[in-house]
Amino acid sequence: MDSLKIATYNINGIRARRGNLLEWLAREQPDVVCLQELKAQDADFPIDDIRAAGYGAIWHGQKSWNGVAILARDCEPLEIRRGLPGDRDDSHSRYLEAAVQGVIVACLYLPNGNPQPGPKFDYKLSWFERFIEHAAGLLASGHPVVLAGDYNVVPTDEDIYNPRSWKKDALLQPESRECFERLLAQGWTDALRARYPDERIYTFWDYFRQHWQKNSGLRIDHLLLSPDLAPRLQDAGVDRWVRDQEHASDHAPTWITLKGDAGAAAEPAKSNKRGKTGARS
Structure with missing residues (x-):
């Protein structure tokens, strides 16, 4: 394989936006896709349509809220862990x-944390601490790893159109940003920022006050690379055209391409699956 394209996409309801997803898959043909916010139970995941599009998948749904999935083009993802x-x-x-194409792919949907202060923000920080600890273990494993998903964190003021409008939001709180910084300090590379060090790049535009039309966006969808993958970063970007579609999610797919073959298939750690086993394809 000359390159590997890995994308993350908060679809904000897979049943409502199945058509958007399938159009994007057909047009952009990413090799690996991490989906968040499925908002559907396992039985409602459109696996037949996704298989018809050429993708294998594993998923972990939840009624009305949350839900994550990993898709792989022309192959089946090998599940390692279900639940943090x-x-x-x-x-x-x-x-x-x-494990997909020799890379361990972690798909995450970090809690939003609003309103803050309060129990939802406490849960966000608690979840983040657990993720930081788990990420350290992944880094120590020696396998090539990508941590991809909706982090619900705006890392710096350069990652938002106007921080003044969001000062009280959980996405910009010092505690949220400090967690993200500690995660990066383990040795992970923020791929999109590495590719565009001086540009304002957004991945999310909310539905209010014409934020999409005015390009009033935030960067909250991130792909972090382990040190052995960072030198192989070839390109990165955001498929903004998806956000402009009818009935679009408020996020746009964010992606990277890695040079070369990832090598032998990653040896999965001991599995700790949660949820319905029937969700695995």
């Missing part, structure tokens, strides 16, 4: 991990 470790009482479907 560290809290057996956490019932949210926010994390999947799989």
